[in-house]
Amino acid sequence: MQGASVLVWLLGFSLALTTVLAKQGPWVMRISCGARVNVRTAPTNTLWYKDFAYTGGIPANVTQAPSYISPPLKTLRYFPLSEGPNNCYNIRRVPKGHYAVRLFFGLDANPNLQDEPLFDISIEGTQFYSLKSGWTNHDDQVFTEARVFLEDGIASICFHSTGHGDPAILSIEILQVDDRAYYFGPGWGQGTMLRTATRLSCGNGKPKFDVDYSGDHWGGDRFWSPITTFGQGSDQPRSTESGIKHPTNAPNFYPEALYETAIVSTDVQPDLEYQMDVDPNRNYSIWLHFAEIDATVTGVGQRVFDILINGDVLFPEVDIIKLSGGRYTALVLNTTVMVNGRTLMITLHPKEGHHAIINAIEIFEVVVAESKTLVQEVRALQTLKSALGLPLRFGWNGDPCVPQQHPWTGADCHFDRNGSRWFIDGLGLDNQGLSGFLPNGISALQHLQSINLSGNSIHGVIPSSIGQITSLEVLLQNQIHAVRPEIEPSSGRLALVSCLGLDCHSNVCKKDLSYNLFNGSIPDSLGQLTSLKRLNLNGNSLSGQVPAALGGRLLHGASFNFTDNAGLCGIPGLRTCGPHLSAGAKVGIAFGACVIFLLLVVCSMCWWKRRQNILRAQQIIARGAPYAKARTQLSHDIQMSRHYNGHARTAAENGPSLLS
Structure with missing residues (x-):
């Protein structure tokens, strides 16, 4: 029994350890563009890695960030047109998975480059964003974000010049998220990416990231723009200090504080309407967040409203308590629509009981991923x-x-x-x-x-x-x-x-x-x-x-x-070729020519050496000529004397000559 208990304990510990390891923080890469050293920024002590060996371009100092939501970094990297119209960060060893990719833009501190640059941005070969004129004056335009699948271990992020200034990048973030995050039905998957068009925290007066909300890291540290009114002059913000149930469920992991504020309509204008400009003929994925935080609404049927997108009822008779299962409980509704014009309008129209209420809005452009080159x-x-x-x-x-x-x-x-x-x-x-x-x-x-x-x-x-x-x-x-x-x-x-x-x-x-x-x-x-x-x-x-x-x-x-x-x-119009030789024959001829050349060189050197010896001997003979001539004459006299004496003896022996 004791052994069985130990085995059960070990199995339980193993499962718990596996769960803990599985829930370890997601893969994250943050780059401070142009930085020579790693940087940490307040107030969250976030680590930004130095910018090294990712791309070309020129590092430079940055002016004061155009928005207070930009990370407080001091450098950027810009790409002059002389370095080409296309420049890319190629970040390697990225684990296969689903990621939130966020890019912040900046202005070079060079006084001659104060004009805001306008350029295009692509991820994995798909263009998903173009900076618009005046982006430095809008907090929600100093960065862009996309949800993408990375499959080949490399994140390729490119900046394309359009002739309106040099692209300048302040920072890059690649944050892993749950593989099923923001599933929106048919069409979702690795052939698409989601570009964040807007993300609003309703009834909240301050911009916040998920980290400010103490949100789960698997949510991707989203940025929430604050909005206290839709501009109708009659809607009102609402908030609660009560805890919210089920906000952080997988796969999207929304922060609980997101549902603690809301905007509600009034008798003056019962409909809640939010309108934004969009690019025409695109698909948009819309995520609407609700929680019944009004203390006066206590049961089913006390707040019922329709949700219309560009005049079409997509969610009829929404009852938050009924759909979520109770008060102070998170509810998320999603739909994807094609927008033909340049305006997307979300309308909440009351049907029964209290006026309409909404806690947060997310709108994504659905971007079809480009097929790549072989x-x-x-x-x-x-x-x-x-x-x-x-x-x-x-x-x-x-x-x-x-x-x-x-x-x-x-x-x-x-x-x-x-x-x-x-x-x-x-x-x-x-x-x-x-x-x-x-x-x-x-x-x-x-x-x-x-x-x-x-x-x-x-x-x-x-x-x-x-x-x-x-x-x-x-x-x-x-x-x-x-x-x-x-x-x-x-x-x-x-x-x-x-x-x-x-x-x-x-x-x-x-x-x-x-x-x-x-x-x-x-x-x-x-x-x-x-x-x-x-x-x-x-x-x-x-x-x-x-x-x-x-x-x-x-x-x-x-x-x-x-x-x-x-x-x-070998062809008409060119000279005639000689006999065609095989490659081996050509090698043999070349080798033979080399041997003959070497023999000629050796023979020439031998002849030259012999000739030098002969000339040297002649010079020696020329210098010793008088002594040689004297010896030669003496030898000649001796020879003549010997010859004469011998002749005389012979005559005496033979008797007197007939001529004497």
Whole structure:
């Protein structure tokens, strides 16, 4: 029995520990933009991390915050247009989940930059907010907030210049919330995000965050703007000190104090009406908060009202006590509506008993998330960006194709409706002063229809992998693809295009690498592009034989330009090539030539050494000539003397000469 008790205790302790661990604080990242060190701010001692290695831009000091609701930080980061129209914070190692992303804006302390900047903001490639003129004069416009799902471990937050000043960011907050937070029915999920349009605490006179209310951290530390009247001149604020039941329930975790204040209508104007400006033709998710805090309302049927949205009754005969289960009990009603005009009006119309009452209002714009560009093609463009040394002004940051209002300069995008993905079907980077090289990774751009890199100083060899771009026909058969305007090749343009069976005219299917510094040979893999119609490689430093497959294509109406490449040969218009040698033969010839050259050098050195020795000997002989001549004469005299004496002896022995 004792062992069983211990086991039960251990199981209970384990479950309790699991619950505690599961309820540990949600993942949070707060960045003080432009800060060199971590910062803590009063009164909550909130930690803001230093701004390091997330993005480009320039750190600067901030003027006094435009609103007292902004965090009291002293720095910001701004993005001049010279660094490109698109700049992003890429925050890595973000756990998969549902998040509230909040951005605060600021003004640079530089006296020459006092005008408020206006720019667009996107999260995960979806544009969800544009700053409006006059935002510095409205407390609820100094920041924006969205509820989004982050799936790939990276939070990408981008700022897009619109030509009205440099984007300037004071701080970024990424706050994890419950995965089911703000579920609004069909359409909710990872394909949408919610942008906070407004969040009101009715009857309250001070702005507050959830942390000020001691709210649950899983609520995402929402900001509640105060409103004591809807402007009708007759409604009144109401409050209570009684505790509220069930306000902090999952998944939204509303703070209890939110329901302790309210606005009620009066006899002068029985209807409660709240009106706000919105963007037309959008869906809005509306969350209405109630609690019966009037001491004079004690039972069911004593306060009944209809709720209308833009004149349509969406919640008929609302009885707070009946729906919530009692007095001082939280009630939340939600609906999603399409707003065609520019005004959203919420009306509470009394039906029975007391006048209408409301404690809080939340309104979110439902934003459909953009489909992203194929990951492998994004990586290929990033590799190309590095290899070509693309200047910052191109703004190749974030996603190449989305948001659609801000695509990458020089990248042509096409949407695949079947795969719900964007892909790159064209690159136009001609005459941009580029001086890098073409990487092998360009072959990952499998949907390219045209490339134009002419008029740059791109060097190196043409990668053979470029011949692997062969899937264009299959992908485009299922798409409606607009014909591109014709681009004249008078200045020379690379039009390597693999149309693979499409009817490629002069205005499509082309590749232009002309007027660069490419060297080496033309890769044989280009001959594998069987539908290649136009290829301009003129004005480079290419050499070797033009692949036979390309030469044969000229007989079938293809238009190729290989001029101004002194080393090329093998097709009409170019010089005749010598006997074709295999790669092994070429290596053997090169090796033999090197050996012969080395032998010639060794022989030359030996001859030169021998010649030097001979010259040195002659010099020595020349210096010793008088002594040598004397010895030679003496030797000659001795020889003559010996010869004479011998001759005399011979004569005496033989008798007298007949001549004597």
